[in-house]
Amino acid sequence: MKQVHHLNPVYGLGLEQGENRLVDYNSSWPLAFSEEAARIQSALGTRALAIEHYGSTSVPGLRAKPIIDIQIGVAHIRDGLSFLEPMAGLGYDYAGDQGIPEHHIFGRGVARTHLAHVVVFGGEQWRRSLRFRDRLRSEPDVRAAYEALKLELATTTVSRGAYTAGKAAFVERISAGGWRWATQMELGL
Known part of the structure; x- marks a missing residue:
């Protein structure tokens, strides 16, 4: 029998290692973020200059992997290394940069409920x-195109890494500012 660890039924959070699934948007996710951001801010103090909710769980109406993505801003990237102990105290594992330059990544739970970058x-x-998040929030056509891509990838890729890689060109195009033309072309407008 497969054992599930650290799933949060109140907020519908938690994704087992190796699992790749999307769920409907849960209107309690902003509250889940707020509660976690307060815990993180308390543990990190003024070293955390800002904490933002980003990723698909931060976009109302968008299907998402049930993991809250958190972005923590620091003055210098090396400051993230000083977070190892306080984040461990909150139940986070340090995952290094996972191949993403200028990032320190922390994951909470065996079945991931939160990822902090x-x-x-x-x-x-x-x-x-944040530009990508804000565009998804404010542009329904971009949000719909992104959700369609995510749904296709969730059913055709076997790993989270392949799923993320499959979204990379779209994310890059949207966050770089060329999204209006690109989206219109993709949608045949």
Whole structure:
């Protein structure tokens, strides 16, 4: 029998290692983020310059993997290494940069409920991820195209890595600002 660890039934969070599934948007996800951000801010203090909810769980109406993505802004990327002990105290494992330059990544739970990315506050990584989130929130056609891509990838890829790689070109195009033309072309408009 497969044992499930650390799933959060209140917020519908938790994704087992190796599992790749999308769920309907849960209107309690912003609250789940707020509660976790308060825990993180309390543990990290002023070293965390800002904490943002990003990724698909931050976009109302968008299907998502049931994992809250959190972005923590720091003055210098090396500051993220000082978070190892306090984040471990909150139940997070340190995952290194996972091949993403200028990131420190922390995951919570055996069945992941939260992923925290530490990046330079106001830096390129910070701005790009929030620009992508904000465009998904404000542009229904972009959100629909992204959801269609995510649904296709969730059914055709076997790993989270392949799923993420399959979204990369779309994410890059949207966050770089060429999204209006690109989306219209993709949608045949």
